[in-house]
Amino acid sequence: MIHKFKFENYNFVVDTNSGAVHMVDDIFYDMLEHLDGNFFDYTENYIIKKLENKYSKEEIKETYGEILELKNKGKLFSPDIYKDLATPEKLSSPVKAVCLNVAHDCNMACKYCFASKGDFGCGKELMPLETAKRAVDFVIKNSGNIKNLEMDFFGGEPLLNWPVVVETVKYARKLEKIHNKRFRFTITTNGLLLDDEKIKFINEEMYDVVLSLDGRKEINDNFRVTRGGIGTYDAVVPKFKKLVDSRGDKSYYVRGTYTKENLNFSKDVMHIYNLGFNEISMEPVMCDEKFDSTLTEKDLELVLKEHEILLKKLIEMKKQGSKINFFNFNVDIEKGPCVIKRLKGCGCGNDYIAVVPNGDIYSCHQLVGEKSFKMGNINDGTFDENVKNKFLKTSIYHKEKCRNCWARFYCCGGCAAKNYTHLGDIMKPFDVACRMQKKKIECAIILYALT
């Protein structure tokens, strides 16, 4: 399978099964229009007839020869040989990553919050230290031979339970030496409670930090407000700057969210960049249509166009030496993860779990509160493999729509939680998300090729 697309005067071709990406001229691009991957003795004559009104016979023969050469090298129309790897036995993995919801409470009341203002609809609760320590023990015990373990302090707002964050990190650091493990901690924060002490600790201990900010002040303050309804831009931006300025080369992202109210979100990306942040991500709000500002299928065309507007700006900026890195256009075109990882997809319920303040274990932070995705409890030692088994049958080969999609080894099956939220079934890819994802992948390829 191949996928071809154009950007300005450039033609791109992706060979799905090898991962090869080609930039081609017009005759090559036009010729692919008439080829389906099956080549016979008469194919060359067939192609000559199809294209002789536009190109010379010599050019056609030469180009056809190049297509055959790439095919023989396994870089074009390469066969799909991975299906046998997508068995539950081969995809089953030890648990290596925990989203630790240390606080089901928030000091903000963002209007689009998927976590129902922090408590996931389950009532406000902070995680006791003992539960957090048990989560550390759990991942060490269940991670098999995997050395690199991950723990993301999440919420709600994790800084509301700061002492537990600090003590959990110290506890894990002690154990990692004993068990030959390495913990990578990350934290996702709205920034309101950041101070010098927390910034120092985060910058010393956290492998990554995600800082929530939506961009322009008026955009941010429309949705990201305190419990009293006051915009938070002025309060958090100086703190984020202080954190990033003292972070050195360590990874961080300023993460924005866009809605129907800022379909021109490229301006928000640029605003964040102009504040002095190079690492930026931006995610769409797609939730219940009771929320007036949610994006729907009707907005899709404008959203996709805005991606192109942003892409053009990024190309221009990169050519001028800017270090801006837009997360959503990041695809490791050169190497990227192995095919096994791609078949595992996001790993939810398999190598990735979420643990909430009362110790309940869910297959994913987006599915917290959904009884059918509860896997057990850290405190009573229960862990139901049946939920895991369900996710082991959600690879791209288990979903018909994914099986025949050119983007299957990039998105790797998409977000199961998003499918469940929108269509009530983890096995049904949510089309709006798919179309956005495909656009982002194309943009990532273009950005890589042209800068």
Next chain:
Amino acid sequence: MKHVKTINKSDLKKSAVGGGCGECQASCQTASKVDNTVSNQKCER
């Protein structure tokens, strides 16, 4: 070749051999935390 420039050396087929060590980052622990972005993950080998 005159009509095509291959811009990467990616070979998924080769990655299937000995792959799946599990040491790379879980995709949902990255900056998105919502969307699946598996193909931006770095291989740890």
